[in-house]
Amino acid sequence: MSNKFSLSSSIVLRAEPQYYNTYVAFDYRRVRTEFLSENEFKTLEYIRDKAANVTEIIKQTGMKESDCTKFLKSMIKINYVQSNSEKFKTKTSTKIKYDSALYEKFPIPFLSAPSTVDIFITSKCNLDCVHCFSRKDNVERHLSLDELKLIFDQLEEISVFEVRINGGETFLHPDIDEILTILKEKHFRKVILTNGTLLDDKKVESLKESNIIPTVSLDDSLGDEHDRFRGCRGSFEQTIEGLKLLRKHKVLYGINCCLHKNNLTRIDEIVKLAIRHGASRIAFLDLKITDRLRNHKNWIPTYEEYQKVMLNLLAAKIKYRSKIDVALDVFLRCQPLQESLWEAKRGFVSCQAGRNRLSIDSDGSVYPCNLVISDKKWKIGNIRQEKISDIWFSEKWLFFRGELTTTKLNKCSDCKDLKKCKDFYCRLLPYITNGDSLAPHPKCN
Numbered sequence: 465m466s467n468k469f470s471l472s473s474s475i476v477l478r479a480e481p482q483y484y485n486t487y488v489a490f491d492y493r494r495v496r497t498e499f500l501s502e503n504e505f506k507t508l509e510y511i512r513d514k515a516a517n518v519t520e521i522i523k524q525t526g527m528k529e530s531d532c533t534k535f536l537k538s539m540i541k542i543n544y545v546q547s548n549s550e551k552f553k554t555k556t557s558t559k560i561k562y563d564s565a566l567y568e569k570f571p572i573p574f575l576s577a578p579s580t581v582d583i584f585i586t587s588k589c590n591l592d593c594v595h596c597f598s599r600k601d602n603v604e605r606h607l608s609l610d611e612l613k614l615i616f617d618q619l620e621e622i623s624v625f626e627v628r629i630n631g632g633e634t635f636l637h638p639d640i641d642e643i644l645t646i647l648k649e650k651h652f653r654k655v656i657l658t659n660g661t662l663l664d665d666k667k668v669e670s671l672k673e674s675n676i677i678p679t680v681s682l683d684d685s686l687g688d689e690h691d692r693f694r695g696c697r698g699s700f701e702q703t704i705e706g707l708k709l710l711r712k713h714k715v716l717y718g719i720n721c722c723l724h725k726n727n728l729t730r731i732d733e734i735v736k737l738a739i740r741h742g743a744s745r746i747a748f749l750d751l752k753i754t755d756r757l758r759n760h761k762n763w764i765p766t767y768e769e770y771q772k773v774m775l776n777l778l779a780a781k782i783k784y785r786s787k788i789d790v791a792l793d794v795f796l797r798c799q800p801l802q803e804s805l806w807e808a809k810r811g812f813v814s815c816q817a818g819r820n821r822l823s824i825d826s827d828g829s830v831y832p833c834n835l836v837i838s839d840k841k842w843k844i845g846n847i848r849q850e851k852i853s854d855i856w857f858s859e860k861w862l863f864f865r866g867e868l869t870t871t872k873l874n875k876c877s878d879c880k881d882l883k884k885c886k887d888f889y890c891r892l893l894p895y896i897t898n899g900d901s902l903a904p905h906p907k908c909n
Contacts, residue, residue, distance in 0.1 A: 467547045468515040469536055471508055475544055476623050476651060479505055482564070483573045484803065489544060490579075490625045492653035493675065498544065503527045504535055511545070566857045571866025572807050574819050577622035577856060582823040582834055583607070583615060585643065586632040591659055592695030594763055595722060597754035597837060605826035609639040609646075611847065615824065616650050618852045626653040629676075630834075632826065635662040641670065648674035655679055657720070660706030661699055668713045678717045680706060680743075685733035689726055693763070704741070711742035718745035718791075724763045728773050735780050739787045747791040748777055752835060753897050753906075767907035770796055796907075800889040808889070811869045815889045818864030822856070830855050832864055835892045842892075863891075863901075874902045 471477075474493040480486040487505035489498045500508070506525040510516060516524075522532050539545035562576055587605040589596070607615070619627055627650070629643070634656050637643060644667075647654050656671070660680040671678055680703065684690040687700035694700075710717045719738050721727075727734070731748070738746045751757060751764050765773075774795070781790035793799060804814045817832035824830055825837050828848040836842040845855035868891065871877050876888045887905035894903040 466517060468517050469511050469521070469540075469545050469547055470515040471512040472544055472546055473651070475508070475512075476625055477505065477509055477512060478576070478579075478623050478625075479509075480575055482567050483575050491542075491544065492625060492651065494543075495653060496542070498542070503531075507532065507535060508539070508544070562857070569857075569859060570862060572812050572814060573803075574861075574865050577624060577853065578820055578822045579625040580628065580821040581619055581624055581626070582628045582630050582821075583612070584630045584632065584824065584826045584837060585612065585634060586637040587826045588636045589631060589633040589659075590636060590661060590696070591633070591699055593756070594693055594695060594760040595724075595751055595754075595757045597752070597756070597834065606637055606639075607824075607826055607828065609642055611828065612639075612643055613646060615847060615852070616646060620650055620652060622853055622856075624652050626655065629654070629656040631657065633662065634658050635667065640667075644670040644674050644676065647676055653677075657681070658706075659694065659699065659703060661702035663706035663709050665709060665713070668709045668715055671710075672713055672715050678710065678715065679747075680710075680717060680719050681722075682707070682719045682734070682738070683722050683724070684727045685730050685737045686727075693722070693724060693726070707741040707743070716744055717742075718747065719743045720747050720749060722749050722751060723765065723770070723773065723795075724751055725765050725769075726763070728765060728769065731773065731776050731780055735784055735788065735790060739784065743788060745789040745791055747793075748795050750796050752893065754835065755838075767796075797887055798890055800886055804889050807866075808870065811871065812866055813868040813870055813873065813889060813891065814864060814866070815891070817892065818861040832861070833892050835896050872902060873904075874900065875904050875908075879904075 474491050476490045476492055478488045478490070480488070487500040487502055489500060489508055503525050507521055507527060510521055510524045518529060518532055518536070521527070522529055536545055540547055567573065585607050587603070616627070634640065635658055654674065654676040656676050657679050658681070682690065682703055683693050690700040691697050721734055735746060750770055753761070753764070757764070777790065777792055777795065781792065784790060798815065801816060801819060803819070807814055822830055822832060823834050823837050824847060828846045830844045830847065831837050831839070831842050832844065844858055844860045847855070870882065873888060876882055879885065882888065887908065891901040894906060895901040897906040
């Protein structure tokens with residue numbers, strides 16, 4: 465192979481030797497992850513910033529020529545690597561190194577940076593949803609355009625895989641057009657959450673040009689019921705018009721649907737509505753008792769009702785799999801990391817919070833998870849005072865990085881089913897439900 469090779473522009477590399485010796489290449493356009501050996505990683509890292517032939521690569525990495533050739537062929541096959549690629553534009557990256565002592569402060573390993581970040585760019589919204597966890601104190605908060613530029617730059621520098629733009633209603637940010645333009649040049653997966661009521665041709669075209677994937681909230685197939693849940697008459701028709709625009713412009717998009725007391729019997733109709741309007745994915749979500757929902761508990765199904773409806777969800781997933789992805793991965797529980805399962809055998813309790821994700825509120829405050837956004841008890845820092853990388857290594861993460869053990873959990877530590885239980889890992893759900901982060905899962909008897 466005398467050709468020259470370079471890394472495809474949509475690939476993000478992460479070396480995490482302190483995290484179970486992990487080396488990863490992530491394609492943010494196709495949402496594909498490849499786990500690599502250290503030498504394979506070094507190969508991709510070397511051709512990230514310059515085109516090189518096999519002779520140059522093996523000299524730099526120490527790989528055998530046969531192994532290097534075989535690896536490059538496999539990477540070309542999945543479009544991670546380009547051949548004869550001197551004509552392709554490559555992106556120069558800064559290699560970030562951290563002092564190993566920063567990791568030693570915590571009992572369990574964690575990533576050098578989050579892989580997923582939620583950014584709540586504004587608190588302003590045009591709806592009044594009964595379940596919203598965003599603050600409703602009549603004070604509008606926005607992260608400024610300059611602050612967002614800085615955040616995006618920092619996230620790109622530390623090789624974050626995915627950034628989710630959240631609100632409020634994201635399209636009510638005063639600089640949303642400029643934000644979409646800035647995101648066009650960013651090398652991470654971009655998702656924007658919206659109620660879809662403010663979409664127009666110009667905004668949809670901007671989403672398409674910037675390779676941003678919208679996720680639209682649609683909670684019923686019946687307009688009146690959707691409007692009642694969203695607290696605004698006419699919002700259903702506006703959202704449907706938004707979906708029509710996304711389909712017209714051939715934008716890949718998904719739908720989030722909250723399941724509540726009044727729509728459990730219409731799952732099939734909701735899925736068919738999503739298919740009819742061209743959605744590629746629909747995720748069904750259970751309701752969490754946060755903020756405003758505390759005053760609307762009559763909307764919340766019992767755990768038993770949710771369990772029963774799971775059979776209908778699984779049936780819909782199979783029935784419509786050739787037409788749409790019916791996603792159930794966060795329904796009723798946030799799946800624990802495989803690493804958390806390993807660490808539980810040593811007595812540690814952990815989840816994704818503080819291990820691979822964080823959330824940034826519209827006032828710049830950083831939190832471990834969207835469940836506790838705006839709750840000052842869980843505030844880790846603020847991007848207006850510190851860099852994100854410095855916040856990530858704050859000792860305030862200790863609760864999520866090994867301080868908590870199963871022996872400290874109320875009741876769980878004595879439970880005969882603890883070893884097979886997958887509900888005790890998340891500590892924030894018990895907290896938002898009853899104020900006790902050491903309590904059992906809300907559904908547990």
